[in-house]
Amino acid sequence: MSAAVIVFPGSNCDRDCKVAVERSTGQPVSMVWHQETELPKGLDLIVLPGGFSYGDYLRCGAMAVQSPVMQAVKQAAEDGVTVVGICNGFQILCEAGMLPGALLRNAGLKYVCKPIALSIANGQTRFTAGYQGQREVVMTQGNGDGNYFADADTLARLEGEGQVVFRYVENPNGSVADIAGIQNARGNVLGMMPHPDRAFEAELGSADGAILFQSIYAAA
Amino acid sequence: MSIPQKTMAELAADYGLAPNEYQVLLDRLGREPNQVELGVFSVMWSEHCSYKSSKTQLMKFPVTGERVICGPGENAGVIDIDDGDACIFKMESHNHPSYIEPYQGAATGVGGIMRDVFTMGARPVALLNALRFGDPSHEKTRRLVSGVVSGIGGYGNCVGVPTVAGETNFHAGYNGNILVNAMCVGLAKADSIFYSAAPAAGHSVVYFGSKTGRDGIHGATMASAEFDADSDEKRPTVQVGDPFAEKLLIEATLELMASGAVAAIQDMGAAGLTSSSVEMAGKGGVGIELDMDKVPQRETGMTAYEMMLSESQERMLAVLKPGREADGERIFKKWGLDAATIGVTTDTGRLVLKHHGETVCDVPLAPLFDDAPLYDRPWVQPELQPRLAPADVPAPDSWPDAVLSVLCCPDMASKRWIWEQYDRHVMADTLQDSATGADAGVVRVHGTDKGLAVTSDCTPRYVQNDPYEGGKQCVAEAWRNLTAVGSRPIAITDNLNFGNPQRPEIMGQIVRATDGMAEACRALDFPVVSGNVSLYNETNGVAIPPTPTVGAVGLLPNYDVTVGFGSMAEGDVLVLIGETVGELGASIYLREVLGREDGAPPPVDLALEKKTGDFVRDRIEAGELTCVHDLSDGGLIAAAADMALASDCGVELDATSATHAHIFLFGEDQARYLVAVPDAAALIEHAQNAGLHASVVGHARGSDFASGELFRIPLAHLREMHEAWLPAYMEGRT
Numbered sequence: 017m018s019a020a021v022i023v024f025p026g027s028n029c030d031r032d033c034k035v036a037v038e039r040s041t042g043q044p045v046s047m048v049w050h051q052e053t054e055l056p057k058g059l060d061l062i063v064l065p066g067g068f069s070y071g072d073y074l075r076c077g078a079m080a081v082q083s084p085v086m087q088a089v090k091q092a093a094e095d096g097v098t099v100v101g102i103c104n105g106f107q108i109l110c111e112a113g114m115l116p117g118a119l120l121r122n123a124g125l126k127y128v129c130k131p132i133a134l135s136i137a138n139g140q141t142r143f144t145a146g147y148q149g150q151r152e153v154v155m156t157q158g159n160g161d162g163n164y165f166a167d168a169d170t171l172a173r174l175e176g177e178g179q180v181v182f183r184y185v186e187n188p189n190g191s192v193a194d195i196a197g198i199q200n201a202r203g204n205v206l207g208m209m210p211h212p213d214r215a216f217e218a219e220l221g222s223a224d225g226a227i228l229f230q231s232i233y234a235a236a
Numbered sequence: 237m238s239i240p241q242k243t244m245a246e247l248a249a250d251y252g253l254a255p256n257e258y259q260v261l262l263d264r265l266g267r268e269p270n271q272v273e274l275g276v277f278s279v280m281w282s283e284h285c286s287y288k289s290s291k292t293q294l295m296k297f298p299v300t301g302e303r304v305i306c307g308p309g310e311n312a313g314v315i316d317i318d319d320g321d322a323c324i325f326k327m328e329s330h331n332h333p334s335y336i337e338p339y340q341g342a343a344t345g346v347g348g349i350m351r352d353v354f355t356m357g358a359r360p361v362a363l364l365n366a367l368r369f370g371d372p373s374h375e376k377t378r379r380l381v382s383g384v385v386s387g388i389g390g391y392g393n394c395v396g397v398p399t400v401a402g403e404t405n406f407h408a409g410y411n412g413n414i415l416v417n418a419m420c421v422g423l424a425k426a427d428s429i430f431y432s433a434a435p436a437a438g439h440s441v442v443y444f445g446s447k448t449g450r451d452g453i454h455g456a457t458m459a460s461a462e463f464d465a466d467s468d469e470k471r472p473t474v475q476v477g478d479p480f481a482e483k484l485l486i487e488a489t490l491e492l493m494a495s496g497a498v499a500a501i502q503d504m505g506a507a508g509l510t511s512s513s514v515e516m517a518g519k520g521g522v523g524i525e526l527d528m529d530k531v532p533q534r535e536t537g538m539t540a541y542e543m544m545l546s547e548s549q550e551r552m553l554a555v556l557k558p559g560r561e562a563d564g565e566r567i568f569k570k571w572g573l574d575a576a577t578i579g580v581t582t583d584t585g586r587l588v589l590k591h592h593g594e595t596v597c598d599v600p601l602a603p604l605f606d607d608a609p610l611y612d613r614p615w616v617q618p619e620l621q622p623r624l625a626p627a628d629v630p631a632p633d634s635w636p637d638a639v640l641s642v643l644c645c646p647d648m649a650s651k652r653w654i655w656e657q658y659d660r661h662v663m664a665d666t667l668q669d670s671a672t673g674a675d676a677g678v679v680r681v682h683g684t685d686k687g688l689a690v691t692s693d694c695t696p697r698y699v700q701n702d703p704y705e706g707g708k709q710c711v712a713e714a715w716r717n718l719t720a721v722g723s724r725p726i727a728i729t730d731n732l733n734f735g736n737p738q739r740p741e742i743m744g745q746i747v748r749a750t751d752g753m754a755e756a757c758r759a760l761d762f763p764v765v766s767g768n769v770s771l772y773n774e775t776n777g778v779a780i781p782p783t784p785t786v787g788a789v790g791l792l793p794n795y796d797v798t799v800g801f802g803s804m805a806e807g808d809v810l811v812l813i814g815e816t817v818g819e820l821g822a823s824i825y826l827r828e829v830l831g832r833e834d835g836a837p838p839p840v841d842l843a844l845e846k847k848t849g850d851f852v853r854d855r856i857e858a859g860e861l862t863c864v865h866d867l868s869d870g871g872l873i874a875a876a877a878d879m880a881l882a883s884d885c886g887v888e889l890d891a892t893s894a895t896h897a898h899i900f901l902f903g904e905d906q907a908r909y910l911v912a913v914p915d916a917a918a919l920i921e922h923a924q925n926a927g928l929h930a931s932v933v934g935h936a937r938g939s940d941f942a943s944g945e946l947f948r949i950p951l952a953h954l955r956e957m958h959e960a961w962l963p964a965y966m967e968g969r970t
Contacts, residue, residue, distance in 0.1 A: 026484075028395065028396020031663070032662065067394075070480065071481075127657045127658075129655075129657070130656055156661045213664060214661045216664070
């Protein structure tokens with residue numbers, strides 16, 4: 017099993033993701049700089065971490081899509097490699113067209129940081145199978161632009177195809193259909209606003225995030 | 237800037253130099269300075285940079301100790317936290333700019349304090365802030381709260397450093413001058429600390445980071461003067477922050493340090509390029525020559541004066557080891573930062589600036605330090621408030637109303653609206669933060685079993701009524717908060733916020749408050765390793781309440797032992813450790829229920845404080861206590877309510893043994909802790925054997941917050957009221 021975290025200059029959860037995956041799975045994780053045009057060979061998992069990739073003074077994630085490494089990430093996803101985008105990583109996946117929809121400004125117009133309960137909307141994905149029927153998980157989130165939006169047709173497709181993976185139990189930001197995380201149609205790309213990378217040990221308040229990474233490794 | 241048609245002496249006055257100070261400058265130069273030289277001297281001799289009014293007071297603080305690696309005088313203080321690890325921290329104010337332009341003022345305050353910490357080689361790992369706003373009903377308060385909070389969040393969240401603790405007060409005394417004190421805590425290796433003194437002549441001086449613009453010119457001078465009716469016109473002296481640039485700067489700086497290329501380094505904070513170049517050369521006992529044409533500039537046609545005085549953010553100045561310029565170029569290119577070799581260290585002991593082929597400044601460096609004015613300003617003993625006797629403080633007419641007034645007033649109400657805007661979890665090492673029930677923030681020392689506890693404390697109403705006891709109390713409360721989470725208090729940083737020191741009554745506050753702080757630091761073995769002084773917090777002659785904020789750091793050798801106050805369980809017994817005499821002077825009860833702010837604050841018995849705290853910490857380390865809360869604002873009732881809310885468990889307080897229930901429940905006597913334990917007998921016996929008071933004061937039971945016949949408030953209602961005030965206020969509903 018081989019994993020890499022993509023590092024944009026303004027990523028600030030890159031180390032968190034590396035540590036979270038390593039502690040959850042016991043496997044080493046490499047870091048890939050945004051200027052790289054090729055990824056390490058034989059990757060099973062690519063993580064796009066949270067942060068403010070290029071400052072996000074423009075739309076969040078919009079500039080990151082233009083970085084050299086993203087071509088390689090897109091190609092890897094098309095080749096079936098598992099890709100997880102967390103927070104800013106989710107925004108980048110939407111901007112890159114790798115996931116449908118967009119993340120808008122939070123309904124309250126403010127940054128919101130808090131532990132948050134999520135219901136598992138689809139427990140049959142490679143990301144959630146490890147929860148083994150567990151209905152709810154707790155993670156923390158922190159973002160200003162976490163308000164997921166998709167048009168009605170897209171939403172119907174997401175719902176119909178089981179692409180909604182996580183929903184908020186109490187919607188913190190106005191996300192349509194309480195959506196906190198979605199996967200692509202093929203089921204190998206996940207984007208989510210809450211942070212499994214900040215919930216991988218009990219002393220952090222929750223270890224539920226560890227199961228997500230373990231799940232991916234079990235499926236690989 | 238056009239050269240004004242003023243004499244140099246008049247210009248000196250405009251730049252904030254007193255006539256006697258200007259005369260010293262003339263004597264040292266042996267000639268009249270030009271505008272650039274005058275600018276350099278005026279900022280270096282400003283209150284902000286020279287500490288000319290406070291230095292004699294700061295000398296009183298203990299600054300050494302077993303764990304002190306570097307005390308005051310560098311960018312930040314450095315302490316030893318074992319195993320070759322060091323913790324670097326400092327608190328700094330950004331009061332004046334935050335009042336004028338709250339978002340940018342607060343944001344750049346956070347940016348500036350982070351730079352002080354990573355300039356010394358530390359990765360920032362925790363942020364705190366201490367905020368004081370005016371009366372909620374004042375027309376500016378709501379906008380200032382909104383701007384300051386989003387500015388702090390906008391900067392810290394983007395850079396990716398968790399904001400884990402803080403405090404917020406409201407008082408009419410801050411109507412004209414709010415206080416924004418930000419603290420940053422970082423981690424480094426004890427053998428890789430970086431200092432500012434340039435080691436020798438002939439080294440390249442490298443500028444890197446953002447370009448220099450015309451923002452913030454003379455910001456340090458602004459911060460050294462009072463406000464008046466035209467203060468809003470000072471907006472151009474406020475800098476604009478770019479947290480993304482700061483993030484790049486942190487990574488590039490730490491990478492440059494790791495490469496071994498750095499001989500000396502200094503961030504460009506207050507007084508920008510002037511203070512950074514002067515500090516590096518002056519501390520190193522060398523000279524420095526800069527070519528202003530090489531300074532990366534954001535705007536065209538900038539003069540040397542503007543470049544030297546600009547406070548554009550996110551800039552660093554480094555002296556590189558000979559032959560290591562290529563390391564710098566590689567790293568700056570990687571992070572996309574502007575960089576240029578703008579000068580060289582010399583053996584002349586002079587600051588020489590060249591611009592467009594001309595020498596625009598040529599002054600000796602020594603007088604900038606050696607002849608910096610130092611004032612032992614006249615002061616008068618502050619007028620002290622009398623101690624209140626029980627008879628002076630009536631019981632409440634309505635107990636339930638009084639309890640809710642104390643617990644839900646602006647100072648005591650939940651600050652969720654604020655801290656939910658701060659990323660408290662990035663770096664994935666946060667164990668305790670503003671949202672968890674604990675007296676201090678706690679972050680893990682990454683990759684180890686150790687933890688750092690951090691807190692910020694000041695009770696201005698105590699300092700106002702008795703600066704000496706109030707000064708002691710700020711230090712003691714910080715120490716107590718660190719103790720209550722099980723950590724061993726190590727050292728403090730202080731942020732002294734006062735009015736105009738040229739007024740003897742204000743100087744009296746400064747002298748006595750620092751006397752008290754120094755005594756507490758000595759008694760608690762709690763040295764001062766860094767600090768900042770913010771004076772002239774006055775508008776139209778009205779000064780702020782004296783506010784010497786204390787930021788403190790404690791070490792948890794094993795973070796597993798840390799405790800909070802959110803683990804109380806049904807059936808637990810509440811035990812109060814420490815003695816209650818009944819101090820209601822300057823209390824929350826007095827102010828919120830009786831509408832009075834008089835009376836002597838609670839005295840601090842420092843020996844008792846130490847004995848009590850050491851006892852509690854020993855019990856925590858022995859695993860005997862898991863639910864601990866210090867007593868402070870609002871006394872026993874506030875501590876018990878915090879515990880009940882954080883644990884989601886009702887409390888029945890027993891005040892029947894007290895002569896006056898309101899004095900017992902609302903008194904703010906110091907050196908006390910409330911703990912919840914399944915069985916009280918052993919603990920009480922243990923405490924009594926140690927010579928401490930300890931008694932059962934209540935039980936965890938049911939779903940009400942109650943005390944016998946006095947009051948019974950459903951916990952759900954208390955929570956709703958406690959949470960309601962700030963969001964309602966910010967939405968304009970109150």
